[in-house]
Amino acid sequence: MREQTIFLRLGPFTAALTTPFDKVVEELRRLYPANFFQHQSDFADFHVQLLPGKGMRRHLRPQARFLIDGQEHFKPLPADQALPLVEWGLNYAIAGLAHNYLIVHAAAVEKNGRVAILPGAPGAGKSTLAAGLIHRGWRLLSDELALIRRHDGKVVPLARPVNLKNQSIDLMRRFAPSAVFSTPAHDTVKGTVALMRAPEASLARIDESAPPGWIVFPQWRQGAPARLDNFSRPAGLVEIAHNSMNYSLHGEAGFELLAGIFAKSGCYRFTYGDLNEAASAMNALAAA
Amino acid sequence: MNAPETSPQSPSEADRAWRVSGQARWRLWEDEAVIYNGRSGDTHHLADFAAWVFGFLSRGPASEAGLTRAAETQIELTSGKAPGDAIARTLDLLRRLDLIERAA
Numbered sequence: 001m002r003e004q005t006i007f008l009r010l011g012p013f014t015a016a017l018t019t020p021f022d023k024v025v026e027e028l029r030r031l032y033p034a035n036f037f038q039h040q041s042d043f044a045d046f047h048v049q050l051l052p053g054k055g056m057r058r059h060l061r062p063q064a065r066f067l068i069d070g071q072e073h074f075k076p077l078p079a080d081q082a083l084p085l086v087e088w089g090l091n092y093a094i095a096g097l098a099h100n101y102l103i104v105h106a107a108a109v110e111k112n113g114r115v116a117i118l119p120g121a122p123g124a125g126k127s128t129l130a131a132g133l134i135h136r137g138w139r140l141l142s143d144e145l146a147l148i149r150r151h152d153g154k155v156v157p158l159a160r161p162v163n164l165k166n167q168s169i170d171l172m173r174r175f176a177p178s179a180v181f182s183t184p185a186h187d188t189v190k191g192t193v194a195l196m197r198a199p200e201a202s203l204a205r206i207d208e209s210a211p212p213g214w215i216v217f218p219q220w221r222q223g224a225p226a227r228l229d230n231f232s233r234p235a236g237l238v239e240i241a242h243n244s245m246n247y248s249l250h251g252e253a254g255f256e257l258l259a260g261i262f263a264k265s266g267c268y269r270f271t272y273g274d275l276n277e278a279a280s281a282m283n284a285l286a287a288a
Numbered sequence: 289m290n291a292p293e294t295s296p297q298s299p300s301e302a303d304r305a306w307r308v309s310g311q312a313r314w315r316l317w318e319d320e321a322v323i324y325n326g327r328s329g330d331t332h333h334l335a336d337f338a339a340w341v342f343g344f345l346s347r348g349p350a351s352e353a354g355l356t357r358a359a360e361t362q363i364e365l366t367s368g369k370a371p372g373d374a375i376a377r378t379l380d381l382l383r384r385l386d387l388i389e390r391a392a
Binding site: 237248 | 313315317320321322324326329331332333334335
């Protein structure tokens with residue numbers, strides 16, 4: 001297997017990925033636009049490697065390993081999960097190193113110049129909601145990590161592929177028939193996962209940050225009508241702090257940053273069971 | 289017969305003033321408060337009565353007695369009881385959270 005190094009733009013960052021997994025590189029070229037790749041670069045924020053398993057195991061059950069700056073932070077995964085391993089590994093690298101931003105475990109989508117930050121635990125439905133909204137007039141900034149700039153509180157785009165799981169994959173294939181998906185990986189710790197390329201309109205505006213306008217805590221519930229309920233700002237601030245990767249590192253500055261955002265943003269809980277209804281409700285919020 | 293001399297009366301505990309801790313940062317929204325404790329790094333959400341007590345102290349030091357007098361005119365507790373005990377318990381809670389301290 002011939003090793004190659006690609007330089008991939010991830011929003012404001014550049015990652016140098018070295019790997020002999022040709023098929024993973026092919027998939028990445030489908031999921032990211034051509035101008036996000038560079039053949040060489042003088043600088044990379046993250047140096048990562050996707051390598052085969054070691055020892056006799058690599059002949060019996062091929063594995064993939066992900067390293068950041070030569071350090072292995074994850075257990076090896078089956079080689080057919082190499083693509084999601086790369087995406088999860090890059091999330092880990094950003095969340096662990098990019099402390100010039102306040103990083104929240106949240107999706108972030110923008111409409112009319114303002115960002116809806118969608119925090120939530122795994123399974124709450126934030127990625128599915130974001131995936132739906134970006135095909136109904138919203139711009140993707142991120143599906144997993146909202147990067148909030150410290151000096152002005154604006155959200156900085158990553159516009160990386162959206163991580164979808166299990167039934168959300170087929171749901172999105174029906175909701176957005178023209179969307180580009182990776183080959184699904186089965187039997188991962190999250191079930192079946194697939195990555196959905198961000199729409200071209202989102203990718204074209206990768207350099208446009210935007211201020212938060214709403215903090216919306218989504219919860220998908222089967223059959224539930226779309227419903228936005230006002231949520232306490234103090235409670236929302238505490239909850240978003242808990243959903244932050246590095247709030248504690250920012251200390252008082254982090255609190256002041258979030259307090260300023262909440263002072264200028266609506267704060268809601270959002271229950272939804274149908275993406276069309278959800279999009280209508282969120283569009284009405286953006287138009288208000 | 290002269291009245292016996294007595295030493296100046298020390299202020300009772302209820303008359304000693306409390307204030308918001310110097311390392312606390314906060315925002316007040318209606319009847320809630322969110323407070324960052326710079327010493328512990330914890331962020332707290334207070335609602336209802338605790339938020340009222342903290343909000344009162346955020347405007348300046350006050351004693352337990354002063355808070356009780358203010359509460360008697362401004363607050364109606366759902367229990368229907370006088371606010372004195374609730375004030376004492378809430379001050380103790382806020383002190384243990386390191387959000388308030390004795391004023392000098």
